[in-house]
Amino acid sequence: MATITKAYGATSAKDSLKPMDITRREVGADDVKLDITYCGVCHSDIHTVRNEWGGSSYPVVPGHEIIGRVTAVGANVKNFKEGDLVGVGCLVDSCQECSQCKNDMEQFCEQGATFTYNSNDKHLEGKQTYGGYSSSVVVNKEFVLSIPENLDEAATAPLLCAGITTWSPLRHWNVKKGDKVGIIGLGGLGHMGVKFANALGAHVVMITTSPAKADDAKQLGAHEVLISKNEAEMTKHKGSFDFILNTVPVGHKMDPYISLLKNDATMVLVGAVEPLEPFHGGGIIMGRKRIAGSLIGGIKETQEMLDFCGEHNIVSDIELIDIKNINKAYDRVVAADVKYRFVIDMASLKSEMSL
Incomplete structure (x- = not known):
């Protein structure tokens, strides 16, 4: 079964981002569900929404710098529990069996990595993945990252990309x-x-x-x-x-x-x-x-980076925005008018949807 989730996305290359409903899968035995608290805005989001690289499938729900709190885990999940502060980056799945995956480089999966948005969703037939401009997400446990609690939660989001x-x-x-x-x-x-x-x-x-x-x-x-x-x-x-x-x-x-x-x-x-x-x-x-x-990094390397950031108290310099201002933020990113990363306060999505 699947559940309906609130999100912000675009329905064509010329459309602005706007509220919409998307489908998320139920929590499986190997899955982690998190309520999204913050999501960074990457220039890749803009390229995909506007189909500047080609290959965008609509609707597009961007966002691959995701921070949230665990709300549910599957029966096989041992490393995460409800309430944990976690992150999801650019990857949400891979074959886990090829030489690249076994060498902790899932981003180069020989079968093709599943990216957080605009990829074919292996778990929902005929559907695609949707990103972090949404209220929640369900992700395989192998692609969920632990976030050091001492780091500023919002400013940590851009570390994921x-x-x-x-x-x-x-x-x-x-x-x-x-x-x-x-x-x-x-x-x-x-x-x-x-x-x-x-x-x-x-x-x-x-x-x-x-x-x-x-x-x-x-x-x-x-x-x-x-x-x-x-x-x-x-x-x-x-x-x-x-x-x-x-x-x-x-x-x-x-x-x-x-x-x-x-x-x-x-x-x-x-x-x-x-x-x-x-x-x-x-x-x-x-x-x-x-x-x-170089293209991002594998999950093991990303966790090492997050741990290093925790030890050295390193986060991004950000400007926090409400989801309703995302289209203006896109124009500002293109104009290089941000120091140095926008992050969406996803509590604003709930407020927006309740209007």
Whole structure:
């Protein structure tokens, strides 16, 4: 059986988000149900709602930065109980049997991971998954995360996407104390990259086109700010970075940033899910440099990130909004008018639906 749940979603690429009813499955033996208290707003939500990547199936109910309290668990669930503070990120299912899943990289499941929204729902035939812009969600226990109780609940929500997206490459490429690390772009992803790299002991350089962001970058933990439009400064830093995390969300010139890398160093892309401008092959050949990409992280790695945040009291810088203001928030995200992540107070959904 299934239950009707209140939500906010879009019925076409040109529609605004509005109240709607969606179907959630009943709690199965391996499931956890949570009432959603907060949900972060990711630029991926906007891309999907507006079908900017193609492949959107409507209605779309976005939201993959979900925080909530457990209200029910299935018979086989041992690690969670009613009242626990938990999170759900970008993934809600995978085959659990392929080599990628067994290696704790469910995001690369060879059978295709089930994403939190706009994926085929394995548990409701003919239905798709719906995200966290809703009052509750039912998720397989293997994809539910424990949230440290000492963290601010609302500000923790973006860790489930923006956090793990930046944490995973920093850990995979073994960023450590003393490394010189560049973070390109100071937005939802970039501000988390600065915080994590600083907490890992790196010398952090925020690389931005905007001098106005210098003070904010240093408050977030950057030791230096490099204005990429300043050719003299770029030349000064040439060949000096051990690692660069590139969070720019659109196609851009790569050559200036490649020149900043040391020999055998890596720049990882986490933002631009679209074609890049051509770059000169000599920039990576001369120095055996690497350009790589990274997609979120597996469940084990995400839990490690959350535990690290609990130990170091790291959360996102957020602006809390009511669900009725979500369409304005989307326009502000596109205009880069937020520091640095919107989070929806989902109590406002109940208020909205009761009007």
